[in-house]
Amino acid sequence: MDGSTIAISLKGITQPCQLFNSGAGQYHWFSTIPPERRGLHGEFDYYGLSKRVYRCLNTNVDVALGRLKVRQRGRVVVLSGQVGSPKLLNQVVELALSVEGVDEVETKGVSITETC
Incomplete structure (x- = not known):
């Protein structure tokens, strides 16, 4: 170029x-495309970071994350919804932080629904 x-x-x-x-x-x-705008296949995607984080979580977490939503605000990943335990939430946050382009993870909108 x-x-x-x-x-x-x-x-x-x-x-x-x-x-x-x-x-x-x-x-x-x-x-170059900024990391927060890079899609699943390297193309420009405005929501690329949230899609890459969601793919990472689905690939690496053993339980279903159907009630967890992944959004982004720039380089910040915003999680909302429900998870089954605090341990699972910590695992999700660590995985999200491992994705290139993630600077911070917000979990204010996440509730823990432990089942006995």
Whole structure:
């Protein structure tokens, strides 16, 4: 990809900015996709981080996580729903943090439903 420089003027201030050619005659502002926007197959996906975390959880957790929702706010993963135990919640958080692009995991919306 070659970089082309253009001048951008905002509020009377002109700054040089670099655009990158994708090879198909299209230019983009970034030469790479940010980790929080990378999809399951490396493509741009606005919700890519939450999808990759969900796939990681489904692959590595032995119990069903059907009542757990995975969302994202930038590089923060937001979990909501129900899990079966505090131990399972800790495992889910550790796995989520292991996914590239995750900076933090919020669990405020998660309730624990232990069954006796």
